[in-house]
Amino acid sequence: MIKSMKELKFIDIGSNLTDLMFQGIYNDKKQHDSDLEIVIKRAIKGGLDKILITAGSYQETVEALKICEELDPKCELLFTTVGVHPTRTKDCKVHSDDYLKRMKDLIRMNSCRIKAIGEFGLDSDRLHFSSMKIQEKYFEKQFELLEEFCLPMFLHIRGDQDCYSKFVRIINEKKSLWIKRGGVAHSFNGNLEQLKMILEMDLEIGVNGCSLKTQDNLNIVENIPLDKLHIETDSPWCDIKPTHSSYHLIETHFPQVNKPSKWEEDKLIKGRNEPIKIIQVAEILFKIYSNNSKFSFNQFIDEIYKNTFKMYFKAI
Template sequence: MFQGIYNGKQSHVPDLKIVIQRAIQNGLDKIIITGGNLDDSRKALELANTDPILYSTVGCHPTRCLELEGDNCYNYMDSMIQLVKDNPKKVVAIGEFGLDYDRLNFCPKDVQLRNFNLQFDLAEKTKLPLFLHCRNAASDLLDILNKNRDRFSTGVVHSFDGTYEEAKSFLDLGLYIGLNGCSLRSSENLDVVAKLPIDRLMIETDSPWCEIRASHASAKHVRTRFDSVKKEKWTEIKQVKSRNEPSNIVQVLEVIINIMKTQMEHEDLEKFISDSIYNNTMKVFFPDKSN
């Protein structure tokens, strides 16, 4: 989409540089590009090397795990490990990997389970935090994480939309909870988020997906609005309608601040929550730069 291509059709000029510049203007100082398989991880790293604020991850998404099957498996794993070792200043996490039972049409459950387990070799050998994907699979994900607990230090369950009990189980493993628009769709989601400890939260966009939509329960808590136009009427000074981008992370923050106002007291609650979430992210992914 940041190349201007939607469903195979070119709708406007590539504008990724403009999107990144808009993110910087709106206060972002680091952006992590997630890798979905070996090829995506290479492309994410190639992109990360074009700008000092960009970083990347290396891993194989659960819906892509068929690529890890067969005789090529260990060469594939070795290539991912080498990609991390060759780029220590840019690769900040292992992932996106995990389990996705909502999209078994892309990859069967048994293949996902086998190759989620396999990628802990990557985590153990690189010592990097985990960037975890979980869709309708919390029980199995927790079981595998517990069995491999001595092979990783910490990480984040990104785009979390589960129950409080599931979140508590992830927190008990030393993990953090990552929130975006998809985490804040329903009133039940908001009730869960309101109970989570600030010192274990992160925020994200997962752009170009997971924007906060007008139909979401969280939409009423958003204060910052960005002008947008349909993709066919693209202009560099406005966002593309329904295409999420990094600048919109401020909206996720505003939702969290507003739903936690009734749960906690602080002299400057907005600054406290903002600083806490920022420091959590730095501590996990950028420990050398963390205060």
């Protein structure tokens, strides 16, 4: 028997709570009042024990820290990362030593909250934001943060085989800096060969709705060892849609309104993902793994929780 959501315990390793959708702004237009506090309270009721707020720039980390302090003053639920997303690396100011110094200062002053270096990595699918040459240069530069701080990595890797090969080269060259704490390749949606490349480097894998769109995705995800698996929502993105091959595996659904302008406090908004929906990712994965797993659903969730707690929250 599956526990009630109140009895389940999840860690969402990636939620973009700084996104303007949680302030009621969609495509630069105000549709409703900020409901971030309501979203967080709903997440707690849904079993969220910890949420890692994804940051892809210095300013996003500052914004994430503000959210943490306002909504979780005891430093028990909300945490964040510090790093520069590959699509943000074109901005010349991030290449300055001063920018790196300010990120280091954030880590020193917020050791309770900052639990990972990232989101950083490579992305050949969106080169219109930043060239691969620039991405590579600043991906490597950010490892200077790991020279001083023993934190795990929150990694971004998306693109073709050449992009993955560059990613592997850099990760392996910097291995002495990260091997003690490891890291997670979040929002994985690569092929089987790319999955093996990541696992062979002793990295772990984060799965969300974008990892579960097609039948090929599902066939690949089942090859992730359970002790290397983490779950996330990447909210407000990566919602699992009825067109996804995994949708029929979901058991838990939530009342929702069809448009942001129709906002209601006790309902979700169609197309806007939230941390509470992490249970849907868990339900899909449990069914994918069920043929090769001896665990009940509750045990399965506990195993994933242990993986993430060890990676991001266990003191060393």
